[in-house]
Amino acid sequence: MGLGSYESKRLPSGSVLVIGAGLAGLYLALKLFPRKVYVLTSKRSSKGAASAWAQGGIAAALSKNDSIELHKNDTIKAGDGLVDPEIAKILASEGPGCVHDLSALGVPFDKNSDGELSLSLEAAHSTARVARVKGDTSGAEIIKVMVSRAQEAEHITGIIGWRAESLLTDNNGGVTGTLARRDDGAILSIEADITVLATGGIGGLFSVTTNPRTARGDALGMAAVVGAQMRDLEFVQFHPTAIDIGRDPAPLATEALRGQGAILTDSNGIRFMDKYHKKGELAPRDDVARSIFLEIESGKQAFLDCRKAIGDKFPINFPTVFDSCMDAGIDPRNQLIPIAPAVHYHMGGIATDSYGQTNLNGLLAVGECSAVGVHGANRLASNSLLEAIVFGDRAARYINGKNWENKHSQKIKTQPWLSMGKEVSHSLRKAMTLNCGVQRNDKKLNTLINHINYLIEKVGPANPLVASKMIASCALAREECRGAHYRDDFNFTKKNAKSSYITYDMLD
Secondary structure, eight states, X not given: OOOOOEEXXXXXXXXXXXXXXXXXXXHHHHHTTTSOEEEEEOGGXXXXXXXXXXXXXXXXXXXXXXXXXHHHHHXXXXXXXXXXXXXHHHHHHHHHXXXXXXXXXXXXXXXXXXXXXXXXXXXXXSSOOEEOBTTBOHHHHHHHHHHHHHHHOTTEEEEETOEEEEEEEOTTSOEEEEEEEOTTSOEEEEEOSEEEEOOOOOGGGSSSBSSOTTOSXXXXXXXXXXXXXXXXXXXXXXXXXXXXXSXXXXXXXXXXXXXXTOEEEOXXXXXXXXXXXXXXXXXXXXXXXXXXHHHHHTTOOEEEEOTTTXXXXXXXXXXXXXXXXXXXTOOTTTSOEEEEEEEEEESOEEEOOTTSBOSSTTEEEOGGGEEOSSSTTSOOTTOHXXXXXXXXXXXXXXHHTSOOOOOTTSOXXXXXXXXXXXXHHHHHHHHHHHHSSSSBOHHHHHHHHHHHHHHHHHHOOXXXXXXXXXXXXXXXXXXXXXXXXXXXXXXXXXSSOOOOEEOGGGOO
């Protein structure tokens, strides 16, 4: 597509540009009151992108049977040695207050007959602590409320219909805004004192994913090429139970189904998880994903059997999964659901401190595109939406508590404008799934990196290619198995766990 018109916009001094309209971005924007906020989002992601697709809910210590310490410990254990204990404590400590704040904003969390929050159990949690909304529609219902509140807020202005694709910088390397593109090719330059990336994950880089195809690591790419530091990019979480019906993206069968007793079986209805892990279906999701992968690799098909555990309650308790199955001609009340692992969540991202600040002045990151150290090598189920609100809130407090230098007098630099095209995108997604999937090794990863280099030579360092190259390079460098990262040529876990850090200039 050729370039269309070009226009420039300079935001008022001290205002904030938030790139992304998922839960992290919208919650941050609301919490920035009374500071002026501009939320940039494409039309395709105006309903909240991947946040709206979340089924499980939000995990927090919300009951008398739970505690902050217990939630913190579960988070650390799931992260397989790489979770920062202080960050996990922040998440667990501040989580309940943020969940109650969502409720005060109007999120209609499910409640029991006593009027208390109805909490679900999910894999690797010590107790039931997942607050949900209308069964498996949590993300969509939460985002609906967030969008409504943002539209009502006088301090928030939407810049809708534009997709950020590169960052503006000053002479000192600080970030001063973004260049965005509209579908018709028009370009918009937006200068801002404070820029916050809240664009979500990288699932769209893979051909089998539960994420929107637009979640392709653009934030990682555009931040990396201007010098942002990345953390733990090799850790890509594969959800074990994507519904295997040939759709792109793949519908998700929430982990809450297994929390309520659904089991994993082969085509004959024979349960197989007990031979892989002592916790069976409630093992950490990376273990479950690998177990299903091995079953499929051995020539068998894997299924989720909800007939006994859920049965006739399916349409009410899990309407999203029910509708996906019925659309594919599968009645989960009395039929097995075919499942397969799919890319679901990225534990890695742009390295930040506990307030979302990156190593670049003027640039913050929150939500899935960031890496604050709370997920480690493997995210605990339903901690993602919690991360969005806890660290979105902290970023807002940080921004509102600081006097920001006006960068408008400094020279603005722009990055090259690059687009991949459908053919390159398809080639990249296929190569990422084949070579950087549930099981990895030296041969596969080197093949992938060589292919990405070929694509970069063809079209230049477009954001998804930059993000993919960094992910593959980090996966190649980590010569062990840890959390969601499994190397079949280094089938062991090293004693000393360390997070990986990388900048784009380290690759060449």
